[in-house]
Amino acid sequence: MIQIPKGCKDVLPSQAYAWQYVEAAARRAAEAYAFKEIRTPVFEHTELFSRGVGDTTDIVNKEMYTFLDKGGRSVTLRPEGTAGVARAFLEHGLAGGVLPFKAYYLISAFRYERPQAGRLREFHQFGCELYGAAGAFADAEVISLADAFLKNLGLCRVELRLNSIGCKHCRARYHEALKAYFAPHIGEMCEDCKVRFGKNPMRILDCKTEGCKRIAADAPRMLDYLCDDCRAHFEQVKTLLSEAGIAYTVDPSIVRGLDYYSRTVFEFVSDAAGAQGTVLGGGRYDTLLEQMDGKSVPAVGFAAGMERLLLVMEAENCLPPADTGAVCYLAGMDDASHAQAFLLAQQLRSAGISCETDLMGRSVKSQFKYADKTGARFVAVLGERELSEGAAEVKDLRASSSERVKFAELAEYIKRRM
Ligand code: HAM
Numbered sequence: 132m133i134q135i136p137k138g139c140k141d142v143l144p145s146q147a148y149a150w151q152y153v154e155a156a157a158r159r160a161a162e163a164y165a166f167k168e169i170r171t172p173v174f175e176h177t178e179l180f181s182r183g184v185g186d187t188t189d190i191v192n193k194e195m196y197t198f199l200d201k202g203g204r205s206v207t208l209r210p211e212g213t214a215g216v217a218r219a220f221l222e223h224g225l226a227g228g229v230l231p232f233k234a235y236y237l238i239s240a241f242r243y244e245r246p247q248a249g250r251l252r253e254f255h256q257f258g259c260e261l262y263g264a265a266g267a268f269a270d271a272e273v274i275s276l277a278d279a280f281l282k283n284l285g286l287c288r289v290e291l292r293l294n295s296i297g298c299k300h301c302r303a304r305y306h307e308a309l310k311a312y313f314a315p316h317i318g319e320m321c322e323d324c325k326v327r328f329g330k331n332p333m334r335i336l337d338c339k340t341e342g343c344k345r346i347a348a349d350a351p352r353m354l355d356y357l358c359d360d361c362r363a364h365f366e367q368v369k370t371l372l373s374e375a376g377i378a379y380t381v382d383p384s385i386v387r388g389l390d391y392y393s394r395t396v397f398e399f400v401s402d403a404a405g406a407q408g409t410v411l412g413g414g415r416y417d418t419l420l421e422q423m424d425g426k427s428v429p430a431v432g433f434a435a436g437m438e439r440l441l442l443v444m445e446a447e448n449c450l451p452p453a454d455t456g457a458v459c460y461l462a463g464m465d466d467a468s469h470a471q472a473f474l475l476a477q478q479l480r481s482a483g484i485s486c487e488t489d490l491m492g493r494s495v496k497s498q499f500k501y502a503d504k505t506g507a508r509f510v511a512v513l514g515e516r517e518l519s520e521g522a523a524e525v526k527d528l529r530a531s532s533s534e535r536v537k538f539a540e541l542a543e544y545i546k547r548r549m
Pocket of ligand 1: 389431
């Protein structure tokens, strides 16, 4: 039998309610901050990601789903949402429109990673991007949106970790310091880090190899190399967050796995659901749009991983109760009552009440069992007598009561009792 590709997951109807719940919370949070939805293609020209995400990142070097289309063009399934939004912003000349530009997305993304709990090859993100505002208020606003979203989901064991990785000026000095620190250890480092040493030594700080992690533990910290402007920016972000009552920890080890960041970087981390604890990550990226041959537009944003959020919500008991079935089940006893149930069901649906009738030729007893199993609230029974009276016997399964209700009054009756 053909099976699902490794690292992908089906969302079955019995699980979809939890996704819809988180997606609705995401939309509510974004719209409370006046972000509007943006939709971009699932695949883009490969160059967008190699230039945007950065050719020293694992994402670009090892994890992209890249292929030639039938026209011989190299295209890539998006490994994240930021680069596509930046491309759309530039392509539609939105820098000349109303700023700040604020957009959110709910997308699938693709990375060829080693699958484990919370790490998939096809995964889903809720992301927000804000363009045009260079000041610390924009960073604080975006972090506050992320914080509100997670708090609204009821999560308690999620912590905000914050760092600044400076701008291209102060980072150049930092790179020199890192190189001086790592140079004597280069022989002990993994092959990837030997390349990183030459191209982007900060990436070594993100290496998952035990040996490299040990060496990196005592490496110089970017925070000690920030220029005056970057330091002032970071201080203001921290002050704004404290004033807004958003708790954080400064964590100098956060460098993020994508190359486009500058200044503020942050991650919301949970210990509730195993190794993949980062449920949301983001930061400022003031040079990305310029790097993509666009105008220089300051930007800040984040993305949350939906699968990781759902794992953490389950571990913290924050998932809502599972969906129930139709509100009303219409049980028929013979051909004539089935036909009447079919018509009544249509009337109830147009009155906004979800309902079902028998499609399997089941006995009344089995229809009751089905209604009970699927969690219907009411069962309206129709037989020969009910048809002649023009009324159904309606059982309220929650109240364990039963009443005769005229067909014409059924919708009102159900609405009143719900
Ligand atoms: P990222 O840290 O690569 O950032 O991904 C954001 C979130 O997506 C992670 O914190 C994690 O929850 C989830 N995620 C990433 N990879 C996987 C995976 N293989 N399986 C399951 N979940 C995963 C970005 O993608 C940036 N574009 C965020 C951003 C937006 N920065 C600025 N704007």
